[in-house]
Amino acid sequence: MRIRVVGAGVMGRGIAQWAATAGHTVELADARQESVHEAVGFIAGMLDRAVEKGRLGASAAEAAVKRLVPLESPLAPGDAVDLVIEAVLEDLAVKTDLLTGLEKVLPASVVFATNTSSLSVTRIAAQLADPTRVAGLHFFNPVPLMRIAEVIPGAATRPDLVPLLVELVKSGGHRAVVVADTPGFLVNHAGRGLITEALALLEEDIADVAGIDRIARDVLGLRMGPFELTDLTGLDVTASVIDTVWQGFRHSDRLRPSYLTPNRVAAGLLGRKTGRGFFDYGSDAPGVPAEAPVTGDAARAVHVPGDTPDARELRRVLRAAGGVLDPAPGAADTTLVLVPVWGTTVAAAVAGFGLPPGRTLGVDPLSLTTRRRVLAMTPASDQDAVRDARAVLARPVGTGQRPAVSVVRDTAGSVAQRLLASVVSVAASIAERAIATPADIDLAVTAGLGYPHGPLAWGDRIGGGRMLALHRALHETTGDPRHRPTRWITERAQLGLPLTEPGTRPPHAAG
Numbered sequence: 001m002r003i004r005v006v007g008a009g010v011m012g013r014g015i016a017q018w019a020a021t022a023g024h025t026v027e028l029a030d031a032r033q034e035s036v037h038e039a040v041g042f043i044a045g046m047l048d049r050a051v052e053k054g055r056l057g058a059s060a061a062e063a064a065v066k067r068l069v070p071l072e073s074p075l076a077p078g079d080a081v082d083l084v085i086e087a088v089l090e091d092l093a094v095k096t097d098l099l100t101g102l103e104k105v106l107p108a109s110v111v112f113a114t115n116t117s118s119l120s121v122t123r124i125a126a127q128l129a130d131p132t133r134v135a136g137l138h139f140f141n142p143v144p145l146m147r148i149a150e151v152i153p154g155a156a157t158r159p160d161l162v163p164l165l166v167e168l169v170k171s172g173g174h175r176a177v178v179v180a181d182t183p184g185f186l187v188n189h190a191g192r193g194l195i196t197e198a199l200a201l202l203e204e205d206i207a208d209v210a211g212i213d214r215i216a217r218d219v220l221g222l223r224m225g226p227f228e229l230t231d232l233t234g235l236d237v238t239a240s241v242i243d244t245v246w247q248g249f250r251h252s253d254r255l256r257p258s259y260l261t262p263n264r265v266a267a268g269l270l271g272r273k274t275g276r277g278f279f280d281y282g283s284d285a286p287g288v289p290a291e292a293p294v295t296g297d298a299a300r301a302v303h304v305p306g307d308t309p310d311a312r313e314l315r316r317v318l319r320a321a322g323g324v325l326d327p328a329p330g331a332a333d334t335t336l337v338l339v340p341v342w343g344t345t346v347a348a349a350v351a352g353f354g355l356p357p358g359r360t361l362g363v364d365p366l367s368l369t370t371r372r373r374v375l376a377m378t379p380a381s382d383q384d385a386v387r388d389a390r391a392v393l394a395r396p397v398g399t400g401q402r403p404a405v406s407v408v409r410d411t412a413g414s415v416a417q418r419l420l421a422s423v424v425s426v427a428a429s430i431a432e433r434a435i436a437t438p439a440d441i442d443l444a445v446t447a448g449l450g451y452p453h454g455p456l457a458w459g460d461r462i463g464g465g466r467m468l469a470l471h472r473a474l475h476e477t478t479g480d481p482r483h484r485p486t487r488w489i490t491e492r493a494q495l496g497l498p499l500t501e502p503g504t505r506p507p508h509a510a511g
Contacts, residue, residue, distance in 0.1 A: 001024045002024070002025045002078075003082065003085060004026075004028075004078060005085050006030070006102075007030060009035070010141060011143065012028070012088075012115075013039040013042055013043055015087055015139055016028050017043045017064075017144055018144050019085075020065070022171060022172035025069060026067055027070075027078065028069065029072075036070045040070055043064075044065050046144070048061065074102070077105050078105075083110065083111045083113060084106070084113065085113045090116060092119055095124050099112050099124065100129075103128050103129060103130070112128075112134045112135075113134075113135055113165060114134065115137060118183070118188065120181060121157070121181045125155075132157060133158065134154060134157060135153050135154065135157045135161045136151065136154070136179075137169075138150040138152065147173060147174045147175060148177065148448050149174050149177075150176075150177055150185050151165045151169065151176050151177070152181050155181065177436060182248070183245045183247070184245040186441065186444045186445075187448035189426070189430060190445050190455065191445075192245055192426055193425065193455070194216075194423055195238060196256065196257065196422065197421075197422035198216070199261070200258060200482075201418060205409060206409045206411045207406070207408040209278045212415060213225020213226065214372060215367075218370055218404065219366055219372050220416055221452040230271060231281075232272055233271070234272075234273055235261060235269065235270045238261075242258075243257055252429075253482045254425060254426060254484070291406075296387035296391030297387075298395050300389075301326040301334070303326045303328065303336070303337050303338075305337065305353060306339075310365040313340075313368055314365070317369075336361070338363050338389065339361070340362070341413065342365060343412060343470040343471070343472070343474045344473050345362070345376075345477060346360060346376050346410045349362070358382035361375055361376060361377055362414065363376070364376070364414040364417060366416045371403055371404065372405070373393045373405045374405075374406050374414055375390055375393060375407050375408070376414050377409065377410060378410045386407060393405045413474050413477075418474070421467070421471055423451070424462075424467055424489070424499070427441050427445065427459075428486040432488040438456050438499070439500070441455065456498075456499040456500045457500055459489070460498045464498065465493045467489055467499070471484070471486075471489065
């Protein structure tokens with residue numbers, strides 16, 4: 001196939017490298033001619049590095065470079081061109097002007113693919129004389145390493161273009177997911193679950209940015225915390241995507257932006273590219289403050305009320321670590337009370353069960369078998385009780401590693417539960433809108449965002465019924481519609497189906 005890539009910036013050169021390595025002849029063009037030659041040199045250098053690391057043979061690299069054809073103009077005639085992939089500025093007018101110009105100089109058989117990350121494919125295509133030849137083909141940076149691409153048919157896209165682009169993506173060693181033409185498509189939409197909830201936790205002063213990131217990494221198993229990831233991406237980019245997706249879905253509460261981002265963007269606190277974001281960067285940056293040492297009495301007696309599975313598991317973990325358990329503390333004694341919370345608050349447990357406010361703290365059940373345990377304190381918590389409870393939870397099980405212990409403010413569900421609930425909820429809302437299949441949602445999120453599990457499969461690991469209970473508890477406790485249970489999770493939990501189950505669809509009307 002002969003592919004013309006227009007736009008020789010970061011994305012364009014990555015797409016060109018991927019396509020040339022896959023065996024396609026690649027015409028590379030840009031409005032700035034110098035960018036084309038710079039891109040060819042860059043690609044040659046990247047292929048040389050791949051050879052040095054043993055990922056590519058020398059002859060294959062040499063052949064790929066020879067398949068790069070620099071053009072003097074994006075609008076150069078080209079009777080042999082099969083496909084155009086545009087990767088120019090993320091601006092509707094810029095993209096439509098380019099494609100309408102190309103439509104005039106290239107054969108009617110040429111397929112146009114836009115690498116837009118946020119603009120409507122349908123709106124881009126609508127400006128062409130033949131909108132049926134346009135589809136979205138969204139790669140992720142760096143293209144050669146991020147082995148996933150979204151194929152997005154617009155409202156007028158010819159049916160044969162989707163399988164053609166899917167096969168093209170697969171032939172280049174990437175995986176393709178088919179996504180409806182909706183705001184944020186799939187990966188950018190699904191990614192809002194984590195960062196919007198992390199910002200909400202920060203708004204509520206539940207924990208600081210370092211604390212939230214530590215819990216996201218150590219309890220949920222994410223490679224990067226949400227604020228660390230935002231600093232890498234750039235807050236200006238992240239905030240724009242958050243606003244675009246929220247506005248596109250008509251101000252959905254589940255996708256509600258934070259009031260924190262506009263001022264931080266205005267102040268230039270964008271992350272690594274400006275040297276300061278949620279964290280500081282550079283050689284003279286102070287670094288992330290170390291966690292406070294564990295100094296409490298690890299031998300203080302603990303009472304765990306109730307006979308729920310979470311309560312039994314907490315008692316098991318404490319016993320395995322050599323903790324001292326008290327079956328029934330009196331009102332005047334010094335026994336700590338640790339309450340496992342699932343979607344509710346420690347304060348509600350204190351009020352509902354008549355527990356001593358100063359000595360009662362919460363524990364997140366999600367953290368019990370991870371390398372970090374999460375302890376929740378209320379405004380009534382005694383500081384000695386907090387210090388000693390932290391020491392109790394920091395006791396290692398057997399000869400295992402001593403777990404870290406984070407202390408956060410009391411909130412419905414605690415930090416990890418709220419982050420996970422949002423990730424699963426947003427993915428479920430994508431599934432119930434038929435934006436993508438459950439399998440494609442999980443594939444795209446693991447490949448595009450690096451989560452340890454696809455969000456729907458992650459929900460199944462917890463259990464559909466337990467996830468529904470979490471969402472209901474969060475919604476009832478807070479009254480915030482952002483936590484409203486989705487139909488997707490509710491139905492599957494009630495029917496005993498996994499969240500990854502696409503379900504039976506009604507038959508199509510006879511034509």
